[in-house]
Amino acid sequence: MDNLTLVVALLAAAVVAVTLFRRLQLPDVVAYLLVGLVAGPSGFALVEDTERILHLAEFGIVFLLFSLGLEFSIPRLVALRHIVLGAGPVQVLGIGALVTGVMHLLGFAPGVALVTGGALALSSTAIVIRELIARSDVNTRYGRNATGILLFQDLAAVIMLVLLPTLAASEGDPLIASGLMLARAVALFAGIYAVGQWVLPRLLEETLRTRSSEVFVMTALLLALLAAWVTHALGLSMALGGFLAGMMLGESQFRHQIESDIRPFRDLLLGLFFISVGMLVDPGLALAFWYWILLAALALLLAKGVLISLLLRALGEKTEPAVRAGTVLAQAGEFGFVLIMLAVQHRFFSSQQAGLVIAVIVVTMAVSPALIRYSQPWARWLLRRGNNQVAALQEPISVPEEADHVILCGYGRVGQVLGRYFHEFGLPWIAIDADLVRVEEASAARERILFGDASHTDILEKSGIHQAKLLVITFDDTRFASKILHSVRELRPDLRILVRTSDDTHLDTLKDAGATEVVPETLEASLMLTSQALLLMDRPFDEVLNTLRQSRRERYQLLRGYYHGENFPRMNNEGKPYRMLHAITLDDESRSAGRRLDDTGLERLDVTVREIKREDYGISRPDADLVLQAGDTVILYGPLRALEKAEDKLLAG
Numbered sequence: 001m002d003n004l005t006l007v008v009a010l011l012a013a014a015v016v017a018v019t020l021f022r023r024l025q026l027p028d029v030v031a032y033l034l035v036g037l038v039a040g041p042s043g044f045a046l047v048e049d050t051e052r053i054l055h056l057a058e059f060g061i062v063f064l065l066f067s068l069g070l071e072f073s074i075p076r077l078v079a080l081r082h083i084v085l086g087a088g089p090v091q092v093l094g095i096g097a098l099v100t101g102v103m104h105l106l107g108f109a110p111g112v113a114l115v116t117g118g119a120l121a122l123s124s125t126a127i128v129i130r131e132l133i134a135r136s137d138v139n140t141r142y143g144r145n146a147t148g149i150l151l152f153q154d155l156a157a158v159i160m161l162v163l164l165p166t167l168a169a170s171e172g173d174p175l176i177a178s179g180l181m182l183a184r185a186v187a188l189f190a191g192i193y194a195v196g197q198w199v200l201p202r203l204l205e206e207t208l209r210t211r212s213s214e215v216f217v218m219t220a221l222l223l224a225l226l227a228a229w230v231t232h233a234l235g236l237s238m239a240l241g242g243f244l245a246g247m248m249l250g251e252s253q254f255r256h257q258i259e260s261d262i263r264p265f266r267d268l269l270l271g272l273f274f275i276s277v278g279m280l281v282d283p284g285l286a287l288a289f290w291y292w293i294l295l296a297a298l299a300l301l302l303a304k305g306v307l308i309s310l311l312l313r314a315l316g317e318k319t320e321p322a323v324r325a326g327t328v329l330a331q332a333g334e335f336g337f338v339l340i341m342l343a344v345q346h347r348f349f350s351s352q353q354a355g356l357v358i359a360v361i362v363v364t365m366a367v368s369p370a371l372i373r374y375s376q377p378w379a380r381w382l383l384r385r386g387n388n389q390v391a392a393l394q395e396p397i398s399v400p401e402e403a404d405h406v407i408l409c410g411y412g413r414v415g416q417v418l419g420r421y422f423h424e425f426g427l428p429w430i431a432i433d434a435d436l437v438r439v440e441e442a443s444a445a446r447e448r449i450l451f452g453d454a455s456h457t458d459i460l461e462k463s464g465i466h467q468a469k470l471l472v473i474t475f476d477d478t479r480f481a482s483k484i485l486h487s488v489r490e491l492r493p494d495l496r497i498l499v500r501t502s503d504d505t506h507l508d509t510l511k512d513a514g515a516t517e518v519v520p521e522t523l524e525a526s527l528m529l530t531s532q533a534l535l536l537m538d539r540p541f542d543e544v545l546n547t548l549r550q551s552r553r554e555r556y557q558l559l560r561g562y563y564h565g566e567n568f569p570r571m572n573n574e575g576k577p578y579r580m581l582h583a584i585t586l587d588d589e590s591r592s593a594g595r596r597l598d599d600t601g602l603e604r605l606d607v608t609v610r611e612i613k614r615e616d617y618g619i620s621r622p623d624a625d626l627v628l629q630a631g632d633t634v635i636l637y638g639p640l641r642a643l644e645k646a647e648d649k650l651l652a653g
């Protein structure tokens with residue numbers, strides 16, 4: 001197969017595989033590996049000689065390490081030093097030694113056992129960080145713990161990439177050779193750091209003055225490849241050069257632009273690298289040893305998760321964040337592939353041995369998104385099984401017979417703000433929250449808080465629901481809020497309930513479920529912004545205040561709905577049609593021109609006539625006997641399908 005056909009076939013397969021795997025919420029890396037497996041010598045043999053793409057794919061590793069260097073932050077390392085320098089080294093050495101020892105007992109060669117131990121000790125930075133960002137968990141306690149350990153693992157990966165070629169090429173004492181290589185790497189780092197501090201900023205400033213994005217992109221690529229060439233010429237890994245180049249630019253103001261510019265090149269070349277890794281896997285061998293592969297993957301997930309959890313607990317971390325951090329870091333990662341491929345090139349591994357280790361890594365990475373997604377329920381289940389900590393937190397708080405207190409369902413930022421103001425006004429309150437860490441922190445501060453699910457009637461009774469005067473649902477989750485409303489109405493049909501929501505989408509749903517009042521954040525923010533604007537335009541304060549009060553009395557009718565842009569949701573998160581505003585202008589040919597509003601048939605549709613614009617004025621909430629005229633603009637509010645039918649009735653009859 002010629003080169004062009006090969007590239008087209010690989011890219012087409014990669015596009016299909018990555019799209020499918022993203023739908024299944026599986027890592028992209030696994031999709032690339034599958035493409036390599038299918039296209040390689042053990043599959044359809046589109047590529048019989050993997051060297052054809054491996055040399056090009058190596059540059060993907062250079063750019064991967066370059067990006068890693070850009071993201072590597074010395075201040076962040078210092079801030080997380082007790083994790084980075086405490087749990088990090090023990091975890092890497094502990095898992096590495098455990099895997100090495102087990103493989104040595106199974107009869108593998110020392111080099112194979114050592115490289116495999118190092119590869120499996122590393123977790124997937126790409127998967128973990130992406131999932132933490134997607135869940136806004138980067139700055140949580142378990143997120144910071146995971147990030148700190150990943151930071152050390154990244155450093156360890158760089159050191160392994162430096163030492164592996166040295167150990168392979170050394171004919172003398174490997175310790176002396178490794179020490180010399182590390183000394184050479186440190187000296188190189190000092191030189192590149194000096195260049196990065198005093199030379200590169202001026203060079204990049206000059207390229208920016210050209211106002212040419214092409215020149216800037218070429219400069220960024222040149223810097224990464226030049227550093228890789230220097231380290232390669234000195235007998236070091238090209239990947240080390242990429243990492244050092246990224247580090248020297250990581251603290252500059254150009255960091256984010258460079259990272260954005262090289263990402264397409266990095267992702268494409270990394271895709272080729274992972275495809276080439278997949279070509280090493282022999283399906284027949286994997287099927288023959290599938291039970292050993294699954295057993296090894298399960299053992300690695302358990303060993304790594306337990307060790308990290310215990311290390312964090314030993315460092316004083318609370319149980320839930322420690323268990324969650326151990327769960328999300330239990331998998332092996334993409335640097336394992338890099339080390340295995342490097343070991344194959346340097347004759348540490350045979351292709352068959354590499355294929356088996358790669359299969360173990362793939363299995364752990366495939367289950368990683370699910371582990372991260374369910375880390376919190378898993379940690380809480382373990383806590384309930386392992387100790388009585390949660391039960392102690394659920395002990396009822398004594399509530400006076402005539403408490404007239406407020407129950408806060410949810411004690412996040414909004415709940416805590418309410419609690420502070422209630423304290424200022426001397427109002428009694430109790431909070432219910434299902435976040436164990438938050439409950440522990442608030443309890444330590446002697447705040448009145450229960451751990452539990454606020455939709456459960458027993459938790460509501462422990463909070464004193466029968467003596468409460470008001471219940472406030474402080475989080476934006478319509479389904480959960482509806483469950484709480486149902487439970488509360490069973491116990492206290494007369495209790496006043498205030499519900500927070502993000503916008504007006506679910507306002508009617510929550511009112512129908514039993515909410516006394518619903519406060520949509522976006523509409524309240526709009527009211528506050530409007531009031532400040534009117535005051536700055538010198539409108540009387542009383543007039544502004546009366547306008548706000550009227551909007552609230554009318555339950556935000558004037559504010560509900562808005563004109564959507566090109567992209568808008570057809571359904572809300574409950575599967576119901578999304579409601580919006582739509583304007584229809586009548587002309588002389590419109591069937592409804594000259595007819596009364598109640599003769600148009602709109603009342604039979606799920607739409608509301610919000611306003612009619614006529615000439616230079618508007619008629620808000622028009623009466624049913626209003627006669628429509630040509631030139632009127634009718635502003636309707638409702639779901640898309642009903643709006644389409646309404647438009648047809650107004651224009652065509």
